[in-house]
Amino acid sequence: MPELPDVETFRRRLQRHGLKRKITKVGVNDRRILREVSARRLSSALKGHKLVTTRRHGKHLLARIGGNGWVVFHFGMTGALETGRSSEPQPRFTRIRLEFADRTYLTYTSKRMLGAVRLAEDAEAFIAGHKLGPDALDRRLRPADFAAALAKRRGAVKTALMDQSLLAGMGNIYVDEALFQAHLHPKLLADRLTPKQIKRLYRAMRRALSTAIAHDVGVKNGLKSLPRGYLLRRRSRGAPCPRCGTAISTLRLGGRQTYYCPNCQRRSWTHARKRS
DNA sequence: TTCCATGTTCCGCA
DNA sequence: TTGCGGAACATGGA
Numbered sequence: 527m528p529e530l531p532d533v534e535t536f537r538r539r540l541q542r543h544g545l546k547r548k549i550t551k552v553g554v555n556d557r558r559i560l561r562e563v564s565a566r567r568l569s570s571a572l573k574g575h576k577l578v579t580t581r582r583h584g585k586h587l588l589a590r591i592g593g594n595g596w597v598v599f600h601f602g603m604t605g606a607l608e609t610g611r612s613s614e615p616q617p618r619f620t621r622i623r624l625e626f627a628d629r630t631y632l633t634y635t636s637k638r639m640l641g642a643v644r645l646a647e648d649a650e651a652f653i654a655g656h657k658l659g660p661d662a663l664d665r666r667l668r669p670a671d672f673a674a675a676l677a678k679r680r681g682a683v684k685t686a687l688m689d690q691s692l693l694a695g696m697g698n699i700y701v702d703e704a705l706f707q708a709h710l711h712p713k714l715l716a717d718r719l720t721p722k723q724i725k726r727l728y729r730a731m732r733r734a735l736s737t738a739i740a741h742d743v744g745v746k747n748g749l750k751s752l753p754r755g756y757l758l759r760r761r762s763r764g765a766p767c768p769r770c771g772t773a774i775s776t777l778r779l780g781g782r783q784t785y786y787c788p789n790c791q792r793r794s795w796t797h798a799r800k801r802s
Numbered sequence: 803t804t805c806c807a808t809g810t811t812c813c814g815c816a
Numbered sequence: 817t818t819g820c821g822g823a824a825c826a827t828g829g830a
Binding site: 558602604619636637638639640679680681682685778780781 | 818819820821822823825826827828829
């Protein structure tokens with residue numbers, strides 16, 4: 527599930543239900559999810575302390591520990607953060623569980639175990655160390671920065687947008703949506719987009735991400751709760767394009783299945799450059 | 803049973 | 817050096 531909008535939803539959940547409560551117990555159900563930290567060290571860093579602030583950068587969620595440092599969550603393809611009362615059963619696939627003094631809990635769940643939980647001394651250093659680009663929704667990211675980043679890329683625009691070192695937060699799903707909204711073929715070359723196309727893409731990307739957050743896509747009905755006109759509501763081959771009715775096509779790009787409308791997202795001359 | 807999956811990383815090749 | 821395809825990771829669900 528987790529791309530930027532989902533992680534933002536988890537952040538808000540943590541902000542609301544996980545801060546300023548004393549952590550009384552740290553349960554590690556499966557230590558394979560831990561990176562560069564032992565279960566014992568994670569526990570001693572958290573136990574007796576409170577989480578005091580949250581922060582999201584791309585698909586990473588960071589929570590500042592009252593004592594010192596940060597706990598950093600990455601969700602892989604199937605991770606989530608859930609909260610509840612201690613009396614309720616814990617969710618399936620719980621890997622890490624924090625018990626709070628007010629008899630509530632926070633769990634990190636992950637079906638496929640592709641995510642990671644770690645500790646970091648400093649948030650900025652963590653972001654820099656993991657070579658993450660600017661957050662895709664960061665207000666400081668201006669269209670000109672976006673254009674400059676794309677201009678440095680040789681390959682397909684879709685591949686560029688998925689590269690977390692260029693831009694943090696976009697994944698397979700939302701890249702498809704942004705390209706669809708911007709009427710751009712996924713295989714257009716990033717460094718050959720016109721200023722107009724880049725502007726369209728920038729707007730479509732920001733709109734798609736903030737719309738998904740506003741619609742609580744990470745919580746409620748998932749992608750089905752997006753407004754009409756969104757490709758993601760029916761992301762399947764042969765489904766009618768929500769704009770023109772043409773059957774949605776697929777292609778494989780960067781190892782991922784890519785959905786697009788062959789009519790709305792026609793290639794133009796900007797793609798025609800051949801590799802030499 | 804087989805295939806696919808919203809992420810990341812590493813390897814080999816061109 | 818850059819970009820890309822493919823595989824691996826691990827496991828549930830269609």
